[in-house]
Structure formats: C-alpha cells, structure tokens
Amino acid sequence: MMAMEEEVVVNRKAVLKHHLPPDRVPKESDMELVATDTVRLRVPSGSTAVLVKNLYLSCDPYMRSRMTKHDEPSYVPDFVPGTPISSHGVGKVLDSGHPDFKVGDYVWGMTGWEEYSLITSTEHLIKINHTDVPLSYYIGILGxxxxxxxxxxxxxxxxxxxxxxxxxxxxxxxxxxxxxxxxxxxxxxxxxxxxxxxxxxxxxxxxxxxxxxxxxxxxxxxxxxxxxxxxxxxxxxxxxxxxxxxxxxxxxxxxxxxxxxxxxxxxxxxxxxxxxxxxxxxxxxxxxxxxxxNYYKCYREFEEKVVQYIKEGKIVYIEDIAEGLENAPSALVGLFAGRNVGKQLIVVARE
Amino acid sequence: MMAMEEEVVVNRKAVLKHHLPPDRVPKESDMELVATDTVRLRVPSGSTAVLVKNLYLSCDPYMRSRMTKHDEPSYVPDFVPGTPISSHGVGKVLDSGHPDFKVGDYVWGMTGWEEYSLITSTEHLIKINHTDVPLSYYIGILGxxxxxxxxxxxxxxxxxxxxxxxxxxxxxxxxxxxxxxxxxxxxxxxxxxxxxxxxxxxxxxxxxxxxxxxxxxxxxxxxxxxxxxxxxxxxxxxxxxxxxxxxxxxxxxxxxxxxxxxxxxxxxxxxxxxxxxxxxxxxxxxxxxxxxxNYYKCYREFEEKVVQYIKEGKIVYIEDIAEGLENAPSALVGLFAGRNVGKQLIVVARE
Structure with a gap:
C-alpha cells in the first residue's frame, strides 16, 4: 500500500457560501476557501470508496445551475452551501476499496473542490488509460x-x-x-x-x-x-x-x-x-x-479515437489554466464573463 | 367524352383583393367574389392539364401565410391578388389531357376557389379510389x-x-x-x-x-x-x-x-x-x-388504413361545412378566430 496509513492532513476546500438567486452572475464572494478541515488519507474499512488526491479541477457552464436552489430536482443536484463545490476532476488514487481502482492509478470523474476527496459514487469514475498525454486533458478533450x-x-x-x-x-x-x-x-x-x-x-x-x-x-x-x-x-x-x-x-x-x-x-x-x-x-x-x-457507454471508443487524433496532430486543444485552489472561485466566475480562452481548468497539484 | 365540347360558362371566383400585412387577422373584406369571368370547359389541345368542377374546398391554417407577401420565397407561394385563392379541394374531372385522370374521375389536390379550375400542375393531384366514403373527406381525414x-x-x-x-x-x-x-x-x-x-x-x-x-x-x-x-x-x-x-x-x-x-x-x-x-x-x-x-409517398398506404378505420367505426370525423363559394371568405376568416368546430370546408357543388 502506497497510502500513508492513518495519516491525517489539512484538506483545503473551496466551498459555496450560499445559494445564488437565479438572476445574477456568480461572484467570487459567493465562494470561500476553508483551510481548517482535515482528512484521513484512507478509505473507511469495508467500503468501495476511492480516496484521491485532486490534481486538476474543471470549470464548466452547467455548474451555474447547481449554484441555485431548485424546487424540483434537476438532472444534476444543487450544490450544498458550506460543502466543497463539485465538478469533474483528475486525481491520483491514494487509497481504494474498489477492485477497479488501485493505488497509484490516475482517474477522472466527479470530485470535490478540495485537495483530497473521498469518492463514494464510483459509477462514473473512469481510470485513465493514457498517461502519455497531459493528464489535464481528461477533464477536457478526453473527458x-x-x-x-x-x-x-x-x-x-x-x-x-x-x-x-x-x-x-x-x-x-x-x-x-x-x-x-x-x-x-x-x-x-x-x-x-x-x-x-x-x-x-x-x-x-x-x-x-x-x-x-x-x-x-x-x-x-x-x-x-x-x-x-x-x-x-x-x-x-x-x-x-x-x-x-x-x-x-x-x-x-x-x-x-x-x-x-x-x-x-x-x-x-x-x-x-x-x-x-x-x-x-x-x-x-x-x-x-x-x-x-447518456453517452458514457461509448467513452472508450471515443477515448481511443481522440487520443489517436491528438498524437497524430490532427486535433489541437487549448486550455486556460488557473494555478491553485485559491484561484478556483475567480476561474469559475470568469467562465460566465467569457474571460477564459479555451477550456478553463484549475491546477490543485501537478502530481 | 362527357365534357360539354366548346361550352363556355360563367366561372365565379373568390379572389384575394390585396396582400395582408403580417400582423393582423384576415377580414372578409380582404377577399371578394367575382362573377364576371368565363371558362371554356376543355383543356387546351395537346396539354396534360385537367379541368375539374370544384366540389369541396378546404380552409387550412397554413393559408394565412400565403395571404402576405414575402421577400424570400416560402415553402408555399404567396397568393396573387386579383386571382382566386388556392387551397386543397375535391373535384370531378370534366376534361383531361393527362393519362392518369379520366373524365368522370374524382380527384383531390391543389385547386382554385372558383367553380371550375384548369389544373396544370398535376404532380400532387390524386385520384380518389374510394367513393363509398363522403368525397369531402378527401380534403380532411383522407387528404x-x-x-x-x-x-x-x-x-x-x-x-x-x-x-x-x-x-x-x-x-x-x-x-x-x-x-x-x-x-x-x-x-x-x-x-x-x-x-x-x-x-x-x-x-x-x-x-x-x-x-x-x-x-x-x-x-x-x-x-x-x-x-x-x-x-x-x-x-x-x-x-x-x-x-x-x-x-x-x-x-x-x-x-x-x-x-x-x-x-x-x-x-x-x-x-x-x-x-x-x-x-x-x-x-x-x-x-x-x-x-x-415530404410524405406523399406513403399516401396510398395511409388511405387504405384510414378508410378501413372509418368503415370499422374506429375513427370518427367532424366537419364544419360552409355552403356556397360566397361563404368561403367568412369560413376562412372564422378559422383564425377559432369559430369552426371540426374541419372547416366549403361546398361549392355536391356533384
């Protein structure tokens, strides 16, 4: 096991402070960084959860809807104030109770805006097959x-x-x-x-x-x-x-x-x-x-085709990279102002 | 030949007086009845046209668009002021230069709001196969x-x-x-x-x-x-x-x-x-x-199926019948006021 057994570390998080009314643009002050929580770097014994170190987080337009409270459930759940924003991300597995994911694997899927996430809903968590392309591509062109x-x-x-x-x-x-x-x-x-x-x-x-x-x-x-x-x-x-x-x-x-x-x-x-x-x-x-x-069933077919395109230089891809979790709120706000040039993402850690 | 050779008769018409602006409902006074024109009840020698006596004329919502002049051509041509309104209708063939249509046949297709029409565009003219259902059904349930x-x-x-x-x-x-x-x-x-x-x-x-x-x-x-x-x-x-x-x-x-x-x-x-x-x-x-x-190719399949439904009493059908060409303008106006109950049609002649 590579995981640092029983280690408990500080886990910085970017949380939503409150739900937004539907009719205004998000502001940085709607979110805040919390640096007081800790996390144990192990999955609970007997669970099938996966504990990841978050490397790259995604900013996507559909996230705006999640910042507002809806009376009827939407196709994605509303964010919960006081808890980390969630989005797609790329992470490294530090511990795993799931047979499909091993320590050291790189994965992408829905994760939290925090340094470490315990992912309990693993149905849409996907192991990254190609590590010879930039890992951040898995929240963009390959995600x-x-x-x-x-x-x-x-x-x-x-x-x-x-x-x-x-x-x-x-x-x-x-x-x-x-x-x-x-x-x-x-x-x-x-x-x-x-x-x-x-x-x-x-x-x-x-x-x-x-x-x-x-x-x-x-x-x-x-x-x-x-x-x-x-x-x-x-x-x-x-x-x-x-x-x-x-x-x-x-x-x-x-x-x-x-x-x-x-x-x-x-x-x-x-x-x-x-x-x-x-x-x-x-x-x-x-x-x-x-x-x-509805199209995750064709993910692997897509992944192979597009990795090939990338390697052959048939497709190019532009990212707009915000450095550090502390810059995540402004990156998300910038998305709705059209400030980003190319795919907006946040680097939490590079390895 | 049943057609009355060389006979020339008065041909009453309901014509559009002028194009309508796009933003108001049609009024009866936008149309008028003209009873001064005559028609020779024969197709020109050598043509493939069909001369019909109009029996039933149709009022359909899409006709509103044709009453206004458009800068760009629409999928149906604009009406021409001073000429008869055109719509789907059921008619009896009085003379024909077309091999598919014989004198005495009943047909349905695009015709004019007049007693007799010389139909030169016969691509969408359809011979009525079933005369044991009301002929007016061919501008409605069977048309x-x-x-x-x-x-x-x-x-x-x-x-x-x-x-x-x-x-x-x-x-x-x-x-x-x-x-x-x-x-x-x-x-x-x-x-x-x-x-x-x-x-x-x-x-x-x-x-x-x-x-x-x-x-x-x-x-x-x-x-x-x-x-x-x-x-x-x-x-x-x-x-x-x-x-x-x-x-x-x-x-x-x-x-x-x-x-x-x-x-x-x-x-x-x-x-x-x-x-x-x-x-x-x-x-x-x-x-x-x-x-x-785009679906005329499946017309005969449709016709057989629905004629069967009608004969078995599986489908009922309601018509709103205006009597006489002189009542055609008010019938069309009524369609846009929602006055009609069931399919709006006009009886020009019953045989």
Whole structure:
C-alpha cells in the first residue's frame, strides 16, 4: 500500500457560501476557501470508496445551475452551501476499496473542490488509460466536454461531408472540438466567440473556415448571412437567446440543431424569448437536446479515437489554466464573463 | 367524352383583393367574389392539364401565410391578388389531357376557389379510389390534414403504447385524428381547444381521456400539471407561443415534440418569445418540424388504413361545412378566430 496509513492532513476546500438567486452572475464572494478541515488519507474499512488526491479541477457552464436552489430536482443536484463545490476532476488514487481502482492509478470523474476527496459514487469514475498525454486533458478533450462534443456532433447532428456547420461559444472546451471534428469530416465550419483573441484562435489555431466576434456584430442575422450565403445545415448550440433566433432564420432545409447548452441564459431569472421557432416547420428542422451522461457507454471508443487524433496532430486543444485552489472561485466566475480562452481548468497539484 | 365540347360558362371566383400585412387577422373584406369571368370547359389541345368542377374546398391554417407577401420565397407561394385563392379541394374531372385522370374521375389536390379550375400542375393531384366514403373527406381525414396527422404522429413522434400524449388545437382537422391515432396506439391522450363545445367533442366524440378549454385556464402550466401529473412524452404542436412554453415545462425525459403548426402566431407581426427551451437539454427532448409534402409517398398506404378505420367505426370525423363559394371568405376568416368546430370546408357543388 502506497497510502500513508492513518495519516491525517489539512484538506483545503473551496466551498459555496450560499445559494445564488437565479438572476445574477456568480461572484467570487459567493465562494470561500476553508483551510481548517482535515482528512484521513484512507478509505473507511469495508467500503468501495476511492480516496484521491485532486490534481486538476474543471470549470464548466452547467455548474451555474447547481449554484441555485431548485424546487424540483434537476438532472444534476444543487450544490450544498458550506460543502466543497463539485465538478469533474483528475486525481491520483491514494487509497481504494474498489477492485477497479488501485493505488497509484490516475482517474477522472466527479470530485470535490478540495485537495483530497473521498469518492463514494464510483459509477462514473473512469481510470485513465493514457498517461502519455497531459493528464489535464481528461477533464477536457478526453473527458466530459470531449465526449459531449463527440456525441453531440456525430450522434445528434448526423453530419455529412460538405455540410455547413455553425458553432457558438466555439472556442470553449466543447466548441473547439466540435469545429475540429466537423473539419475532419469535410464540413464548412464557422464559429462565433466573444473576443477578437478567440476569433483569431478559431481561424488560425483550430482551422475554422470563418469566425466572428458576436459582440462586434450589430446584427447577428447579417453576420450569419455573410458567413453562410447558402444557409446552415448544422448548428451546435451552446449559447441560446438572440443567437439561436438568428440561426433559426438562416437554417437550411432538413437542418439539425444539437442543443448542448445555452450559456447566455444561465444568469437570467427569466430566459430571453426565442421568436423564430416557426422556421422549424418550413425548414423541417430537428432540434435535439442531449446530455453527455447518456453517452458514457461509448467513452472508450471515443477515448481511443481522440487520443489517436491528438498524437497524430490532427486535433489541437487549448486550455486556460488557473494555478491553485485559491484561484478556483475567480476561474469559475470568469467562465460566465467569457474571460477564459479555451477550456478553463484549475491546477490543485501537478502530481 | 362527357365534357360539354366548346361550352363556355360563367366561372365565379373568390379572389384575394390585396396582400395582408403580417400582423393582423384576415377580414372578409380582404377577399371578394367575382362573377364576371368565363371558362371554356376543355383543356387546351395537346396539354396534360385537367379541368375539374370544384366540389369541396378546404380552409387550412397554413393559408394565412400565403395571404402576405414575402421577400424570400416560402415553402408555399404567396397568393396573387386579383386571382382566386388556392387551397386543397375535391373535384370531378370534366376534361383531361393527362393519362392518369379520366373524365368522370374524382380527384383531390391543389385547386382554385372558383367553380371550375384548369389544373396544370398535376404532380400532387390524386385520384380518389374510394367513393363509398363522403368525397369531402378527401380534403380532411383522407387528404392533406389526414396525412399530416398520420405522418406527424407515426413518423415524427415515434409513439409507444402507454405514453402520455398532448395535442393542442385538438378538435381541428389534424388534431382530432392525431388524438384518435394515439388512442388506437394505447396512449393516454389529452387535448386543448378554445371552447367548451370543442372540449366536449374531444371527450365525448373523439374519446380523449381528458381535455381543457385553454381560454378558461388562467395558468396553462397548472392545467398541464393537472392533466399530466407524470408529465408529457409526446406533444403534437399546432399552436405555438404560450402553450409551447407551458408544455416545455411539463415534458418528460426523452420527450418528442412534432411541430406541425403554430396557429396562435400566424397573425402576429413579431412572434411571441418562447422562454423554456432550456428544458430541451435537461429532458433530452427532440423538437422536429415537418411538412406533409415530404410524405406523399406513403399516401396510398395511409388511405387504405384510414378508410378501413372509418368503415370499422374506429375513427370518427367532424366537419364544419360552409355552403356556397360566397361563404368561403367568412369560413376562412372564422378559422383564425377559432369559430369552426371540426374541419372547416366549403361546398361549392355536391356533384
């Protein structure tokens, strides 16, 4: 056993102080760092839990919903004030009562914003097979956002070579991958993002055919008509609201909209109205919402394919790295302000 | 040849006087009856056209769009002021240059609001195989609305026995059939309509398990929760707007929404905003728009099945009949006011 038997150490945590109202953006002061708790670095005897040292933690848009208390249960549980935020993370196994996970293994799955986590729900904990790529990739391109992009694009969008593909929030963890999958498939790919720096990345790093800064476009409808004079076959929806309305007005016959997220709406009490849904009929459009949790069955197939793409240099990937648990709250707040460039993550420890 | 050779007769017509702005309901005074034109009751020599005596004409919600001039071409062409309104109709062939249609045949397809029409676009003209059911059924239950209900329910909704099905505008030409198809499939079926008389029909004539008058419900969300404590698996969408929003809040996991029409929006310049689209993600909902024109290939299969249902008394069907071409404008206006009870049609002649 490599675990330090019976050792009890301080376990710093980033906790949510209180639930947020649905209609405002998260602030750093909604969270706080607690450095007074301790943890015993062993799993309870007889349990099938896994004790991990957290290395990398993820910031993802869906986490906004968890910061608010809901009357009806959502597909992800609300955070509990006073306890650590939870998110996907990459960790190293320090002790394990589970036959699938051994001391020294690297794993990814749902963990806590703390230095050490005792993971008792291990159904979605996944052993990392490839340690010759950066481990942090397993909360991004090789983790939940990567699988989201993969399932959303290949399963929901039914893409065909030569089709016109539009991706919003295109430089984010999911969008950058969808765009590159679409390019590999031989589609024409355009993305939108919220800064010139991101637009530059889309065009010059990720190989999008075209990209625009939505904040600089007085008329999104015109921006889309300029980029898609023939219209859009596939829209990978990450933002909602006005962008969705403009896209609906520019879809082609038999178009597909994969509804992955609507980040523009997450801090609004009442969501913006979408006015152009009548286009669904005339254009025979299919709009399909989906959750990545239904696609874990194809995780290993996805992992092998994308690891191969990475090693062959067919896919590139950009991370925005915050150093230290103490910077986790500002990293999460920055996500909803669009401050991150690429996949936002937090390094708790590098080994 | 039964046609009266060289005979020229007066051909009364109901014409659109002018295009309507998009944001108001049609009025009778937008149309007028013209009784000064004549028609020769023969097809031009050498043409493949068909000359029909119009018997029954249809009023359908999609016709509202055709009354307004559009900058971009729609899936159906705009009406041309000064010429007869066009719609689906049932007619008797008086002369034919087309090998598939003979004098004396009954046919249904797109025709004009006039006593006699020379039909030159015959691709969608269909010979009526069953004359032992009322001929008017071929602009309703056995025509375009029937095929819409059939394709929309069986192809788009992927229904399963025991599922919870909601239909808006449920007493209309399409809705009454969808509800009965759903009942035959073993689903739990609820419909909404705009009067107590229609609600009564839904429950006591069409066999819906439950129905409500949306005009008497102060809170559509509560009405749906009352009818569907377990939520909705399938929504057959005919109205749009606030009803769609309420339905989105009540859908179950993996729900399907077949978007057939949005009649509540057809007389609005700017369509109402729909706010609850975020539900598409959490519930993995598929929202699919469709056009009946893509399903004519299964018309004969549909016709045989539904004729059988009618003869066995498994399906009932209600028509709202306006007598005479002179009453056609008020019948169409009434459709958008919800005045019709059942499928709205116009009798031009009975034989």
């Amino acid at each position: 939940m956002p990567g699988l989201t992009a993969y399932a959303g694009f290949y399963e929901i969008c039914s893409p065909k070579k030569g089709e016109y593909v539009f991706i919003s929030a295109a430089s984010g963890a999911v969008g950058q991958l969808v765009g590159q999958f679409a390019k590999l498939m031989g589609c024409y790919v355009v993305g939108s993002a919220g800064s010139d720096e991101k637009v530059n990345l889309l065009k010059n790093m990720f190989g999008f055919h075209e990209a625009f800064n939505y904040k600089k476009e007085p008329d999104l409808n015109k921006a889309l008509k300029r980029c898609f004079p023939e219209g859009i076959d596939i829209y990978f929806e990450n933002v909602g609201g006005a962008m969705l309305d403009a896209v609906l007005a520019n879809m082609r016959l038999n178009g597909r909209i994969a509804v992955c997220g609507m980040i523009s709406q997450y801090n609004l009490g009442k969501h913006e109205g979408v006015h152009n849904l009548l286009a669904l009929i005339a254009k025979c459009i299919c709009m399909q919402g989906f959750l990545v949790s | 375009m609305p029937g095929l819409t209900a059939y394709a929309g329910f069986y192809e788009i909704c992927s229904p399963k026995k025991g599922e919870y099905v909601f239909i808006s505008a449920a007493s209309g030409a399409v809705g009454q059939l969808v509800g009965q198809f759903a009942k035959l499939m073993g689903c739990y079926v609820v419909g909404s309509a705009g009067s107590d008389e229609k609600v009564n029909l839904l429950k006591n004539m069409f066999g819906f398990h439950e129905a409500f008058n949306y005009k008497k419900e102060p809170d559509l969300n509560k009405a749906l929760k009352r009818c569907f404590p377990e939520g909705i698996d399938i929504y057959f969408e005919n109205v749009g707007g606030a009803m769609l929003d309420a339905v989105l809040a009540n859908m179950r996991l993996n729900g399907r929404i077949a978007v057939c029409g949005m009649i509540s929006q057809y007389n609005l310049g700017k369509h109402e905003g729909v706010h609850n689209l975020l539900a598409l993600i959490a519930k993995c909902i598929c929202m699919q728009g469709f056009l009946v024109s």
